[in-house]
Amino acid sequence: MDWTPWGELSPTFRLDARVLRELLDGGQAFRWYETDGVWTGVWDSWLVRLRLNAAHCLEWSGPNDVGQSTACALKDYLALGEDWELAVDNMPWRSDPVLARLMEQWRGLRILRQPLEETLLTFLCSSTKQIPQIKQICTDLAQVFGSPLHEGVNRLPNWEQLYAATEDDLRACRLGYRARYIKGTAQHLAQHPGWLDDLEQLPYPEARAKLMALPGVGGKIADCVLLFGARRLEAFPVDTWILKAMSRQYALSGWSHEQIAHFGRVHFGAGAGLAQQYIFAGERSR
DNA sequence: TGACAGGGGGTGT
DNA sequence: ACACCCCCTGTC
Numbered sequence: 001m002d003w004t005p006w007g008e009l010s011p012t013f014r015l016d017a018r019v020l021r022e023l024l025d026g027g028q029a030f031r032w033y034e035t036d037g038v039w040t041g042v043w044d045s046w047l048v049r050l051r052l053n054a055a056h057c058l059e060w061s062g063p064n065d066v067g068q069s070t071a072c073a074l075k076d077y078l079a080l081g082e083d084w085e086l087a088v089d090n091m092p093w094r095s096d097p098v099l100a101r102l103m104e105q106w107r108g109l110r111i112l113r114q115p116l117e118e119t120l121l122t123f124l125c126s127s128t129k130q131i132p133q134i135k136q137i138c139t140d141l142a143q144v145f146g147s148p149l150h151e152g153v154n155r156l157p158n159w160e161q162l163y164a165a166t167e168d169d170l171r172a173c174r175l176g177y178r179a180r181y182i183k184g185t186a187q188h189l190a191q192h193p194g195w196l197d198d199l200e201q202l203p204y205p206e207a208r209a210k211l212m213a214l215p216g217v218g219g220k221i222a223d224c225v226l227l228f229g230a231r232r233l234e235a236f237p238v239d240t241w242i243l244k245a246m247s248r249q250y251a252l253s254g255w256s257h258e259q260i261a262h263f264g265r266v267h268f269g270a271g272a273g274l275a276q277q278y279i280f281a282g283e284r285s286r
Numbered sequence: 287t288g289a290c291a292g293g294g295g296g297t298g299t
Numbered sequence: 300a301c302a303c304c305c306c307c308t309g310t311c
Contacts, residue, residue, distance in 0.1 A: 027295070127296035133306065134295090176304030181297080218297045239295040257296095280295090291310085297303090 002064035009058040015108030030135045046073045098249045102278040119229025123221045140173035162186040181216025227273040236264035236272040245283035
């Protein structure tokens with residue numbers, strides 16, 4: 001594989017290695033792997049390498065044959081154009097010392113802008129799975145059903161390709177009972193072309209309910225898809241980590257997932273999903 | 287070393 | 300509340 005020379009991505013986006021790991025491999029995306037400080041990742045039709053330089057800025061390198069276009073795609077993926085300082089400042093850190101401390105500890109953490117259909121797929125694979133297992137499933141799915149990208153690297157299959165797969169072939173990718181959900185969702189999407197198109201325009205409750213109509217998508221996965229795949233920062237996914245963290249830090253023991261999700265959206269407001277990412281990072285590193 | 291519980295970042299009934 | 304399916308882990 002021929003790679004472009006390393007180039008600096010943005011002089012203003014600084015973060016340390018610990019935050020970079022959390023950003024790329026902390027449960028938002030599942031196709032990033034690190035070797036000797038170099039992260040290699042795939043999303044959509046993009047393949048890229050990332051590393052941190054001495055000034056804590058990101059450097060990138062992509063396949064030579066697509067030239068500089070990788071940098072544009074990467075800036076969008078990492079949401080460099082978004083005003084994160086404003087989003088972060090709008091969170092209620094002034095009255096919430098728990099949040100204020102986490103924001104200090106995970107400076108630079110943000111929400112990736114991932115393709116919607118891919119995000120739906122990866123989070124459909126995620127239930128009762130840990131990150132390494134989800135990554136393995138994604139690798140399998142790409143290898144078996146996805147289209148080739150660059151020498152031995154495939155992109156994730158689209159829903160048409162998944163629809164063409166048999167449930168048994170899906171099961172062979174370690175999906176277990178999730179294979180049925182993926183097959184069902186693929187069927188639904190095949191029967192309703194453009195079904196996901198209005199998702200980003202829909203008010204949050206409607207968008208969430210719409211996703212939950214898909215087999216295998218409950219409240220948590222719907223929120224992950226909206227937050228990571230549809231740029232809906234008000235979505236507040238509640239998994240067992242968030243449940244544990246919120247119960248302890250906000251004295252909400254005994255509250256249900258849905259109750260905590262509602263609390264999160266009310267307490268943290270428009271940037272609830274971003275707050276969730278900080279709480280998640282903090283809980284995971286305990 | 288091999289077998290065998292136990293359990294997991296969730297959803298559906 | 301419990302099954303669902305697979306994989307990983309810890310234990311004997």
